[in-house]
Amino acid sequence: MQNRWTETEAISFANDPKGLRVYTSRLLGQEKDLVLQGGGNTSLKVDEMDGDGNRLTALFVKGSGWDLESIEEAGFASLQLDALLELARLEKLADSDMVQRQREAMLNSGDPNPSVEAVLHAIIPFRYVDHTHADAVLAIMNTENGKELIKEIYGDRILIIPYVMPGFKLARMVYEQTRNIDWNRYKGMMLMHHGVFTFSNDAHDSYSRMIEFAARAEAYLQDSGAEIRLAEPQSASPDSLESIRRSVSDIRERSITLNLDQSPDAVGFSNHPDLSQIATRGPLTPDHSIFAKRIPVILQEDFSESIESYSREYKAYFERNTNGDQARLDPAPRWAVWPGKGLLSFGSNQKEAKTIIDIARHTAKVIQLSEHLGGWRPLTEAEIFEVEYWELEQAKLKNR
Numbered sequence: 001m002q003n004r005w006t007e008t009e010a011i012s013f014a015n016d017p018k019g020l021r022v023y024t025s026r027l028l029g030q031e032k033d034l035v036l037q038g039g040g041n042t043s044l045k046v047d048e049m050d051g052d053g054n055r056l057t058a059l060f061v062k063g064s065g066w067d068l069e070s071i072e073e074a075g076f077a078s079l080q081l082d083a084l085l086e087l088a089r090l091e092k093l094a095d096s097d098m099v100q101r102q103r104e105a106m107l108n109s110g111d112p113n114p115s116v117e118a119v120l121h122a123i124i125p126f127r128y129v130d131h132t133h134a135d136a137v138l139a140i141m142n143t144e145n146g147k148e149l150i151k152e153i154y155g156d157r158i159l160i161i162p163y164v165m166p167g168f169k170l171a172r173m174v175y176e177q178t179r180n181i182d183w184n185r186y187k188g189m190m191l192m193h194h195g196v197f198t199f200s201n202d203a204h205d206s207y208s209r210m211i212e213f214a215a216r217a218e219a220y221l222q223d224s225g226a227e228i229r230l231a232e233p234q235s236a237s238p239d240s241l242e243s244i245r246r247s248v249s250d251i252r253e254r255s256i257t258l259n260l261d262q263s264p265d266a267v268g269f270s271n272h273p274d275l276s277q278i279a280t281r282g283p284l285t286p287d288h289s290i291f292a293k294r295i296p297v298i299l300q301e302d303f304s305e306s307i308e309s310y311s312r313e314y315k316a317y318f319e320r321n322t323n324g325d326q327a328r329l330d331p332a333p334r335w336a337v338w339p340g341k342g343l344l345s346f347g348s349n350q351k352e353a354k355t356i357i358d359i360a361r362h363t364a365k366v367i368q369l370s371e372h373l374g375g376w377r378p379l380t381e382a383e384i385f386e387v388e389y390w391e392l393e394q395a396k397l398k399n400r
């Protein structure tokens with residue numbers, strides 16, 4: 001992992017904290033091993049004037065629906081910091097109410113909706129806060145002894161927060177766990193099964209620490225001999241692809257488009273001797289389930305039977321986990337592992353198919369790395385379901 005900061009570029013933001021925030025956000029976004037598809041978020045605490053000309057501290061935080069890679073100032077929302085801190089002090093708050101209260105705290109009604117992690121950013125008492133879902137760190141966390149390994153690698157100057165559903169519950173847990181700590185003692189925060197936070201009053205510092213943390217995880221994996229399999233693909237016939245496409249379209253009840261990845265690493269994963277075991281344990285981070293569902297379909301010789309069996313299993317998963325209030329999503333797979341051939345994604349358009357193939361590729365890589373550290377241990381089915389059927393995410397999907 002490379003530190004992309006350059007003084008010559010940064011110098012133009014010397015007196016422009018927001019410009020600098022946009023700059024390092026984009027640097028993070030350029031690194032696909034740190035953030036994928038709208039994942040990750042960043043913020044800045046900055047002095048602003050409210051509508052009556054009073055000075056106050058604002059949280060300038062990434063808006064939802066923006067990708068860090070291409071974010072601009074217009075992609076951030078400015079919120080009253082105090083109003084967010086007030087939310088953190090509530091013992092309970094439904095996520096839909098949190099979103100509403102966040103909107104009420106906005107200084108400019110034209111700004112995008114702030115990230116659902118805004119309250120968490122508010123709690124961290126430093127000007128610059130960076131958050132990513134770094135692949136290498138997740139490869140270490142998502143294992144049997146993930147917590148011990150994280151401690152071993154990063155030492156005691158790291159806060160470790162156990163997994164809890166993102167949104168208000170997570171903000172509240174961080175609030176409770178850090179109420180009496182001296183933040184200056186800590187260099188970063190690890191959220192188990194979720195990602196990494198770094199923070200500093202200096203933009204360069206916070207960014208560089210994120211890169212350093214990811215690089216340290218990468219080095220640890222390398223030293224442990226963790227590697228991914230590479231293989232050459234067998235050819236995929238147009239007839240087979242069309243038949244797969246039709247089967248998925250039938251189940252999804254709409255015409256879908258395919259994206260086939262036959263890169264050596266995609267094929268290497270598809271040939272893995274333990275494929276049926278390791279590919280069906282769960283996703284990299286719970287939010288991936290919103291785009292890509294919990295697990296892929298593994299294609300056997302009879303494509304349509306594989307896809308139908310996936311859809312039966314998806315319906316059973318819904319029944320096992322629903323509280324009775326949710327409406328089931330369509331049971332069609334979003335991606336497939338095709339042994340010997342590679343990875344396939346299914347989207348209602350090319351953009352969706354592209355998003356999903358990116359997620360699939362990173363998932364396949366991280367699973368293999370974790371297997372070297374004693375075994376891939378993602379979140380449980382129930383924990384994934386909670387996020388896949390999160391009211392806020394359902395609303396987001398409808399707007400896509």
Ligand SMILES: [Zn+2]
Binds near residue numbers: 131
């Ligand atoms: Zn996150």
